Amino acid sequence: MSLRFAVPEDLDRICEVEAACFPAGEAAPREVLAERLKACAGSCWLLEDGEVLAALINGMPTDEKDLLDGMYRSTGCYRENGRWMMIFGVDTAPAYRRRGCAARLMKRVIADAKAGGRAGVVLTCKERLIPYYERFGFRNEGLSASTHGGETWYQMRLTF
Template sequence: MLIRNATLADLAVVAEVERRCFPASEAATEEEFRERLEAYADCFWLLFEDGRLASFIDGMATDEPDLRDEMYADASLHRPDGRWQMIFGLNTLPEHRGRGYAAMLVRHLTEESRKRGKLGVVLTCKERLVPYYASLGFENEGLSSSTHGDVSWYQMRLTFR
């Protein structure tokens, strides 16, 4: 296995994995991924198994403590020195699930965020995933104001102490 930062050369395969992991109403577009990679490739990690992309995680840094829907589509809101690391997506291809890859990527992002002096990591997830993220140390802050994809989302936060 290999974990590395994404580059623009990974754009097509990242967009394909996103399409396979999220419904169209929730999935980022290829153009949104292009903008994210141009703005914050250092906050975008890919996990490869046998040379093939199996899973990825991405998000931006900001001084805002809460994840807002506008952040998904506007990469210019990224602040490299922002106090909080957001997670926009954690994608694992169905045929690679159950192997711990998502947890590896969350831990990798968390460790990198600590090294960068962030206060912590914030994400939103569907209710069924709240226990999963809680098992990784995130605290459930309740329903988010997010209406991304016309779905109810819960905000989860991991604060570094």
Template structure:
């Protein structure tokens, strides 16, 4: 039975493999970048795994907390910008291993991240996505704030916000 847990450095290789399978190279977090994130905020990685601790990663979401209300490109690269008491939960990636896509797994993890951010007293969550995914995030209550200033991966991103 799939379970959601937080990550550790031991999950790095599996997380990096799913990340590389989900995003083009220009958009994917590097293994080194993921390592830096895991060192600073492992509890801000939510992993849906096959059989708990040792199971394959089905889907995961990662990001950090900050008082900044907007997601900026430097946040992807600088893990030290994380503030565990920050007002906003940023989401850097929503990844589902290709063999598990379109089965509702990302939604399962997203509902947990939303619940955890609310329970932590955050003001809400912020993410960026490509235009075809606006409707997916809207079903969780995220509102499209328009085209983001982000140039990450040299593509156009929309900033989405869910305010509690």
């Protein structure tokens, strides 16, 4: 398997995996993913098995300390040298789950954020995933202000 940054030509495959991983209210729409790929180069990591997209993590660097709902819809808070790397989605194609794909990507995202001089990485997750992200060193900050997709989210932060 190989790791690389996404380019706009990857949009169709990214949309397919995103739709397979999240309910419609939580999945990023095609136009938002396209905007992220154009505006936030180097903020979408892909793990490929040959020509197959096995997993991806997409996000955005910003100076905002907390993950805000507006970030899911717009790249307005994007800052190339932002202090925090926000993660919007950790997506693993169904056929590749439970094979360490997301963990491999997460380790790379963390390493890249650290090497880029960021203060850390922030994401939100559902309660059942808190222990998973804690294994990477994230700390649960409690309920997030986010109500993205009408769900309850917990904000997780990894500070370097």
